[in-house]
Amino acid sequence: MTNMPEKNLYLPEIATIQEVIQETPNIKTFRVILDDEEKMREFTYEPGQVGQLSVFGVGESTFVINSPPTRKEYLQFSVMRVGELTSKLHQLSAGDKIGVRAPLGNYFPYESMKGKNIVFIGGGIGMAPLRTLMLFMLDNRADYGDISLLYGARSPQDMAFQYELPEWLERKDLNTVLTIDNPSEGWEHTVGLIPNVLLEMEPSAENTVAVTCGPPIMIKFTMQALKKLKFEDTQIITTLEKRMKCGVGICGRCNIGDKYVCVDGPVFTAAELGELPNEL
Known part of the structure; x- marks a missing residue:
């Protein structure tokens, strides 16, 4: 019996943009669906987890999945235009293809917040x-x-x-x-x-x-x-998802002291941040 191959964390899933919403002059929201219908049905994530969106031939960057897991018709990402990658994303329209690596990172501790x-x-x-x-x-x-x-x-x-x-x-x-x-x-x-x-x-x-x-x-x-x-x-x-780069703790560009935002975060309490060097 052979083991199922592990998911390649570096390989994005191909997704199609279903809708683009102009939120503000420099923010657009993208609603996307994974092209693989089975993977879309089985896709699970927690509130606060993020994804890497990639524009092929340009690069990728990290954005929170801001549609809740209780509403899974699509995955929603909101993107502020601040550089080359985000500018390229802003040029895309419904029907265009992008890459999605998700979910990544930790999430809001909603279980411990119950009753509060x-x-x-x-x-x-x-x-x-x-x-x-x-x-x-x-x-x-x-x-x-x-x-x-x-x-x-x-x-x-x-x-x-x-x-x-x-x-x-x-x-x-x-x-x-x-x-x-x-x-x-x-x-x-x-x-x-x-x-x-x-x-x-x-x-x-x-x-x-x-x-x-x-x-x-x-x-x-x-x-x-x-x-x-x-x-x-x-x-x-x-x-702190904006500090994330590769998303899987390899590149080391999001480290703060001995923590990696993409592995140990992006969600932190103020107490946890207080234990880190003052690099924020």
């Missing part, structure tokens, strides 16, 4: 990984306590997932606060920097986990705000 209140704090494209976990929790609503979302961006035009915001605002089982940095004509929600608005919201740290993602400077000051609100480092979770 959850506060999501997202900035800009940082809403992508939070969306995955938030929708997963809303699809398993009875397992969690109060769920709150603070989502901010520089301007209304910089907010992703705008087509979902009305539903998030209307849900009775989700407390949603939207904010922008400065006043804007027609904006009917909060105005202020995310850490300041968080302090005004004053979420209780008791039996609560805060999950945050966004630009590094936002995460830094958000963590400071959470500590002012008496959150312990073990109650604060973030994700």
Whole structure:
């Protein structure tokens, strides 16, 4: 009897783009389906895991799978245009082929978060990984306590997932606060920097986990705000997938001290980050 060959971690699956959504002037969302129907049916992943998307002949880069595993019609990735690879991705359309290596990395510890209140704090494209976990929790609503979302961006035009915001605002089982940095004509929600608005919201740290993602400077000051609100480092979770390169711990380009973001992360608690060298 021969053993089944192990999956080649370096070999991407061929996938077809089903839909492209223009989220903001520099962010597009890609909904893709693996061409191998059986592999698509059997594809499993956890909230917070990532994938490597490849444009053939150009390269590949890491993006969180921001469709929750409870909704598997497609795999969704949101891409900010910041360089050659992402610019090439932004040129693709429905029907085009890309490569997908996934799932990679660890994931949000949703099992240990059961029975607790959850506060999501997202900035800009940082809403992508939070969306995955938030929708997963809303699809398993009875397992969690109060769920709150603070989502901010520089301007209304910089907010992703705008087509979902009305539903998030209307849900009775989700407390949603939207904010922008400065006043804007027609904006009917909060105005202020995310850490300041968080302090005004004053979420209780008791039996609560805060999950945050966004630009590094936002995460830094958000963590400071959470500590002012008496959150312990073990109650604060973030994700660092943008530091990942090969995704399997070989290239060594994502190491922080003795940790590899792609193997030990990308999800970390503030307590775990506090044990690493100050390289973030």
